[in-house]
Amino acid sequence: MNLFRGEEHVRRWALLNPAAAVEGLIPLADLAAWFGMPSRRHLLDDDYLSRWYPERDRERRTAMERLGKATPFWLGS
Numbered sequence: 001m002n003l004f005r006g007e008e009h010v011r012r013w014a015l016l017n018p019a020a021a022v023e024g025l026i027p028l029a030d031l032a033a034w035f036g037m038p039s040r041r042h043l044l045d046d047d048y049l050s051r052w053y054p055e056r057d058r059e060r061r062t063a064m065e066r067l068g069k070a071t072p073f074w075l076g077s
Contacts, residue, residue, distance in 0.1 A: 030067045037063055 007025055010016065026034075034040075039056045042048055064070050 024073070026067070026069070033067070034063060 007027075010025060037059050039052045039059050042052045045052065061070070061075065064074050
């Protein structure tokens with residue numbers, strides 16, 4: 001399955017689990033916001049582990065809540 005197809009293609013996929021599709025689809029704009037978070041932009045900084053890594057979990061949880069993905073599926077709870 002091509003993971004970068006549109007939602008309409010995913011929904012027509014013969015092996016689609018409808019319950020998982022509701023939880024597992026993320027629009028491209030939301031992915032761009034996810035990968036544009038400050039901690040992601042600083043992954044290669046010399047001080048990443050001391051400066052950015054401690055903030056990463058809080059930042060990710062906040063972003064997931066904003067994107068409506070604050071469930072155990074996304075948060076790993």
